[in-house]
Amino acid sequence: MSGLKCTYLLLGMCLANVWEPLMATNRTCSPGYRISANGTCQDVVECDDPLTMNLRCGHNTDCHNTPGGFYCTCKRGYRALSGETNFTLKTYCKDIDECGDEESRVELCGLNAECVNVPGSFYCSCHIGYASLPAGSSPSGFNCTDIDECQDEACGPNALCHNTPGGFLCP
Ligand SMILES: [Ca+2]
Numbered sequence: 038m039s040g041l042k043c044t045y046l047l048l049g050m051c052l053a054n055v056w057e058p059l060m061a062t063n064r065t066c067s068p069g070y071r072i073s074a075n076g077t078c079q080d081v082v083e084c085d086d087p088l089t090m091n092l093r094c095g096h097n098t099d100c101h102n103t104p105g106g107f108y109c110t111c112k113r114g115y116r117a118l119s120g121e122t123n124f125t126l127k128t129y130c131k132d133i134d135e136c137g138d139e140e141s142r143v144e145l146c147g148l149n150a151e152c153v154n155v156p157g158s159f160y161c162s163c164h165i166g167y168a169s170l171p172a173g174s175s176p177s178g179f180n181c182t183d184i185d186e187c188q189d190e191a192c193g194p195n196a197l198c199h200n201t202p203g204g205f206l207c208p
């Protein structure tokens with residue numbers, strides 16, 4: 038209690054617990070606040086219920102509570118059709134097609150991989166004959182390099198084998 042300020046002090050006793058609810062009947066709170074059980078105006082947490090959150094913000098959104106209000110954002114990997122980053126009205130958030138154009142496909146997955154768009158995300162899949170480097174070994178993120186099939190005796194034991202980009206030849 039030491040951190041709380043007593044507004045109504047009588048004979049050394051704090052009467053706030055008695056007085057506040059009485060005062061509350063005549064009190065109106067600012068928009069975005071409501072009277073709590075102890076008679077004070079407390080912030081309405083608009084984002085605490087997943088059901089109302091969907092109704093407020095729309096699907097694929099995150100709801101952010103603020104003192105006296107709230108705002109919505111699209112979930113990571115989604116973009117509002119309206120173009121807005123922050124909004125308070127129900128908005129449709131559409132999946133971002135990360136693989137939509139050639140430039141971003143190559144930037145994200147490199148030359149030797151397929152870029153696959155999925156709702157809220159994307160992934161890279163190496164072309165046949167290529168494998169991704171161990172995680173962390175490529176500075177630019179995902180990178181598929183040629184598999185040297187000859188190291189695994191792809192043409193048979195002690196047979197000649199010629200490794201090629203994305204494949205191998207048995208001469
Ligand atoms: Ca996506």
Ligand SMILES: [Ca+2]
Pocket residue numbers: 166183184185186200201202203204205
């Ligand atoms: Ca190869």
